[in-house]
Amino acid sequence: MTIFQKAMTSVAALAISATAAFAEAELTVYTAIEAEDLARYAETFNAIHPDIKINWVRDSTGVITAKLLAERDNPQADVVWGLAATSLLLLKSEGMLEAYAPAGVEKLDPKFVDKDETPAWVGMDAWVASVCYNTVEAEKLGLTPPTSWKDLTDAQYKGHIIMPNPASSGTGFLDVSSWLQIFGEDDGWAFMDGLHENIARYTHSGSAPCKLAASGEIPIGVSFAFRGAKSKAAGAPLEIIVPSEGVGWDMEATAIVAGTDDLEAAQKLLDFTITKEANEMYNVGYAVVAYPGIAKPVEHFPANLLDAMIDNDFEFAANNRAAILKEWAGRYDGKSDPK
Structure with a gap:
């Protein structure tokens, strides 16, 4: 040396x-x-x-x-x-x-x-819920764009929707807890029963459904809006849909x-x-x-999304988390991805 x-x-x-x-x-x-x-x-x-x-x-x-x-x-x-x-x-x-x-x-x-x-x-x-809709893949399948959460229970979407598992994904949990707030407990579970009929699988990542929709693996991914905006900015043929009933966050x-x-x-x-x-x-x-005045406009972020955010009851979501997840798993976990 x-x-x-x-x-x-x-x-x-x-x-x-x-x-x-x-x-x-x-x-x-x-x-x-x-x-x-x-x-x-x-x-x-x-x-x-x-x-x-x-x-x-x-x-x-x-x-x-x-x-x-x-x-x-x-x-x-x-x-x-x-x-x-x-x-x-x-x-x-x-x-x-x-x-x-x-x-x-x-x-x-x-x-x-x-x-x-x-x-x-x-x-x-x-982060705010939304639906990532691949316009190219949807057109191939003859699908029409949904405008509401309840639209996703339509038989035309059978096998064409992916969403996150709420036990592993924060995005999945905000979806489920918000649906129970939007529709009420009985109607919320009834909605999820209908949605489950159209679900191809439940992922363990909140961003994965939108990424999969962006890549064309599935036409519809229930995810969050920022991921959809980023994927669309990168060239993915996505429409970011804000369901009319309001969105969880x-x-x-x-x-x-x-x-x-x-x-x-x-x-x-x-x-x-x-x-x-x-x-x-x-x-x-x-x-x-959290800091006012910091956030910069995001390309393709839905203009009406912030107005569609529900008055989220965080105490309800936290206090009922275990019971919600137990009920969800008993009904739907059979379609979840392997851990």
């Missing part, structure tokens, strides 16, 4: 050692954020707090929620960054969250903040897990999650964010 190579090796070793020493704290962060976004989230945070290392644990909404509940007596996570607010309400009811008001929380849209005097969770962004949110070993670092992360910089980052993947 040359003197130059030895010197460079020594420099590299010192750099690695210095980086390791600089990360004074590590946080285990549970999330349902899209996997491709995790590095960008961590890099943006570390630009401000290079001394705090994030160790991600990522899965779908249902899996992360179940994991947190299973660990309630021995928490493994320090922070939840990017999980459905309905899930965090459930964790709050179990006494699993550390109440904390992040610096600047008063600047956020109030509907994105837990109503307690010291909030247990704070919202980041919202949920928000991604953050919280500190009670019992964290490093409360100070966890609070620094929560402080960051509500900043303008963080909300600008969320806006890359979501059209609706």
Whole structure:
């Protein structure tokens, strides 16, 4: 080895050692954020707090929620960054969250903040249900575009619809809980019985039905509007349909897990999650964010979508989650993708 190579090796070793020493704290962060976004989230945070290392644990909404509940007596996570607010309400009811008001929380849209005097969770962004309709594939099959949720029970769509499983997907759960609110319990389950007759399969991802519709694998995917807008902007022959009865929605949110070993670092992360910089980052993947004035117009995002968002009863969704999922599984789980 040359003197130059030895010197460079020594420099590299010192750099690695210095980086390791600089990360004074590590946080285990549970999330349902899209996997491709995790590095960008961590890099943006570390630009401000290079001394705090994030160790991600990522899965779908249902899996992360179940994991947190299973660990309630021995928490493994320090922070939840990017999980459905309905899930965090459930964790709050179990006494699993550390109440904390992040610096600047008063600047956020109030509907994105837990109503307690010291909030247990704070919202980041919202995603809104819609129907992704592949016009090319639908025309081949002689289908006509639906205009309402109830239209999806029409026999012409038999075998031509994919939607997410609500036990594993936050999008699937917001669909099911919103239908029970829109139609009422009895009529809501009756609607889902009819819809089930036309379902080809239930996925374990909320974005998958729209991606599959965009690729032409299925003509109709029940998903969320931002995914449809992105796919359409990329050239997919999609129409993004806003059903006339109104659409469900949920928000991604953050919280500190009670019992964290490093409360100070966890609070620094929560402080960051509500900043303008963080909300600008969320806006890359979501059209609706918590910080007013940040969201930029999204190409192909339905103009009437925000007006169609129902007055979502998050308490109903959270308090009845287990019963809703049990009933849904008993009726429909036979068409779910393998886990």
